[in-house]
Amino acid sequence: MINFKLNDKPLQVEEGTTILEAALAEGVKIPTLCYHKDLTPYGACRLCLVEIVGGGRPGLEASCVFKATEGLEVKTDTERVKKSRKIIFELLMARCPDSEKLNKLAAEYGVSRSRIHLKQKENCLLCGLCVRACAEVSERHAQSFSGRGHRRTVDTPFSKISEKCIGCGACAYLCPVKGLKVQEAG
Ligand code: FES
Structure with missing residues (x-):
């Protein structure tokens, strides 16, 4: 078992x-x-940033991938976390301003608009939920990330309708911007 502190509360x-x-x-x-x-x-x-304040290298970490270690001290709502989270919300909102899910979540954290303006809005947050659902739930691997940096996108091989897709709709169901259309199986 691992003992660590979350917002000063000892946990095991x-x-x-x-x-x-x-x-x-x-x-x-x-x-x-x-x-x-x-x-x-x-x-x-x-968005899930937390601050490591003791027992490890200090700084901000994504809590969904950062594992608890012995003696670690973590805080979830420091000024640094709040400030960084706000900027991340604004960046994501600039990318996908029409995402109901994102806008609702941002509002819960006091962010009602983005001060960032991108030349072109996207219809994808690059969250990878669709890619993982396709690979891990449907086990089809019909889509993946492609490109780097600002060219990064989710796509099917050669941007063609994938023969691996069975039209299960798991990707579309999980997409937070509802940007996916399910192709007919066949
Ligand atoms: S990075 Fe942790 S929820 Fe997205």
């Missing part, structure tokens, strides 16, 4: 437990967008 968790899992079990609220309990955590959206 099983080895391999992430900070987010420990926080959720304690009823501590942390915003997440790319996390799903049944999928491998990916650490893409960065």
Whole structure:
């Protein structure tokens, strides 16, 4: 078992437990967008940032992928966390201004608009939920990330309708911007 502190509260968790899992079990609220309990955590959206304040290298970490270690001290709502989280919300909102899920979550954390303006809005937050659902739930691997930096996108091989897709709709169901259309199986 691992002993660590979350918001000054001593906790004991099983080895391999992430900070987010420990926080959720304690009823501590942390915003997440790319996390799903049944999928491998990916650490893409960065909304789940927490601050390591003792027992480890100090700094901000994505709690969905950061595991509790012996003696670690973590805080979930420091000024630094709040400031960084706000900027991340604004960046994501600039990318996908029409995402109802994102806007609702941002409002819960006091962010009602983005001061960032991008030339082109996107219809994808690059959260990777669709890619993971396709690979881990449907076991089809019909889509994946492609490109780097600002060219990064989720796509099917050669941008063609994938023969691997069975039209299960898991990707579309999980997409936080509802940006996916399910192709007919066949
Ligand atoms: S929920 Fe942790 S990075 Fe997205």
